[in-house]
Amino acid sequence: MGLPCLRDYYYTAQIRPLICLSSPTYSAGWKDVEGITTNYIPIMTLLNDKKLQMNTNTIEDVMYESLRNSWNRLMQICNVKELSRILRWCAYDSDFGPNALDGRFKGWVSKGITTYLSFTHKGTIMSFESLQNKYGLGQENFYRYLQVRHYFDQNIKLALEKRNLGFLQTFLALTTSTSLNKLVSRLYKAIQESKEPNTEYIKRRWEMEGNIQISNKNWVNICRVQWSTTGSNTWREFCWKNIIRFFITPTQKRHQGSGDACWRLCGFSGANHYHIFWDCPLLRPFWSQICEHINHTFNSKVPCNFVNVYLGNVDVNNWRNKDKRLLWILLAASKKTITRKWLKPNLPTIDEWINIIQDIYKTEKLSFTIRS
Template sequence: MALPNFHFYYWAVNIRCITLWSHFYGRIDCPMWVKMELSSARKGSVLALLGSPLPLPPVEWTDSPTVRHTMRVWAQFRKYFGFCDFSLFSPILSNPLFQPSLSDSAFQDWHGRGIEKFKDLFIDNRMASFAQISGKFGLPNTHFFRYLQARHFLHSQIASFPEATAATTADMFLSFHPSHKGLISVIYDKLMGIKQAPMDKIKTAWEQDLNFQLSNEVWDSILRLVNSTSLCARHSLLQFKVVHRAHISKVRLSHMYPDVDPLCDKCKRDEASLFHMFWTCPSLERYWRDVFQTLSLILNLELEPDPLIALFGTAGEDDMYFTAIKRRILSFASLLASRAVLLRWKDAAPPTHAQWLRDIMTCLDLEKIRYSVCDSNKKFEKVWGPFLKYFENLKSN
């Protein structure tokens, strides 16, 4: 899970070419390969395709297989992130969507005066009047009809007209300066930054279930624990799925298949939402109570059943009151407690406290290996000594 996203890296390599197209278009110092690719369009400008609404126009607009491939990658990127609408960063000149620009040389004059993109027709995110455009770029009054043509075109493309649409990351790439050091890495980081946006929806969904807000610090802690709680890759994957709400509840299943009963198989009373199946089901009440009583005894704390600890292994803002060792035990033990719930996900019977203890005993062998590899056997005794003592007392009783 710590590996780079090779799909995004592949996109970044291709988007780098697009930033070069956009930057060098119409410039004297344009590299030869960029000039060849930009001139490959049979009609209009290759750049016009970049800001066209999806799906993109037919591939016969260009003779170059390289350009066609790059445009396919660009379309994949836009579709994946939902950037499907017309972009104001599209060029005005030689734009097949804006037919007058193909035959009227006046738009070549616009380009020379600095009106290169449709975005240039907006001032303070609002469509400028002809007087404002003329004053800013020095257009003669004879160009008023061309202004009306451009205004009518934008009205047909933008739902918020005369207000400008908010710039997207795709728009930002079209205005990138290619002299950025490590440009591919910069683009990759931007793509990864967009990917984090869906996490806000996941965070909001958990907040609705928990009925309280998660601070950014607590949420970051939850995400970090996905990889740091256990050495076992399967455990990390399990916690990843819990955090990302990847497990299918009966309520969700009933939405997919109308003949599925959304009622919980355990309590047979309430609808089995994700949070219900993990925490609020009455049949799980005793299980979670026993888990927290055991943790309270081992850690010498007064722990009330808490879904934040049970599901994510953190006490949230109260983490500051726990030592690092106690936080470590909480995160590991709660992960195995959630795992026990998932092992009985479809069963009518809830998980048992005894099963949870057996799982911990088994997994402590793995933890011991983890510490011995680091030559930290004494630390293992220090961290897990309370649990080992608890197990010894169980055996003696």
């Protein structure tokens, strides 16, 4: 069973009052005190409009500031920042120019036309006739409808076509629900379902520790390589663990009172993943020898740097398939040579590296025999 993400659970609990404020069926004394507007602007449209926030004084509104911070964070987590524009009210949207010149858009609020979502049905904007029947709009509003439709097609429609509302769909459903039971758990579940698998934060940590730059294209290639290293899932998993920083370093254990010095006794404090696996001065000769062996074996010039050798971002487009496989095996074995000396001052050696390569060879041979 997966452990809950306490951070997401915290943000979910923080925006619970927002649903209560937006729900017409929820009533409580605090809601009457707080109100559903900030400086006469609906909270929902304010939260999703940065320009409007800049032009609205909310310094003394502590509750609004808390909601805004949590809401913005959830939009990033669920990757629906672009879609959140649909929750703006057309009467107050700072990017919708006509509402600044025509105050009658605010009159639509009393009829129930608030967010841009209220104009839509199954992801597309409704016809003017449908809006007339649903909200009782008069014929004099036809030109305003055309203005809204043009804005919707230019700024919102494309985002809706790319992906569904996800978390926002659940959020909106809860604001119109007659029951607010298990509200936090339902929101939390929607957040987890909306989150897309993403290793961007891992890439940023490598970049920060090594003071390096890794392009998104190279990072995708690095992640892909780990799962084509060998025919053994065990070795593939091991390579993946190296990339995602699975192993615990002194920096991570420093809060346990054990210090953060490198266990190889190189004198370096703050030994993070980059230091332990690559940058330790006592480890550099090992990597230099690995690079020499690789370049000699393949008669190549693979740059001896962290991104190429440790992460495996080697340009092998013109290599034979069997050479590619051998290269990934050699690199996997080099990482295993380091982890076998985990927490030990002893340094990895080339002889140990060769022994591990032989172990992988036996595993590959056995796997091939079984498949055949």
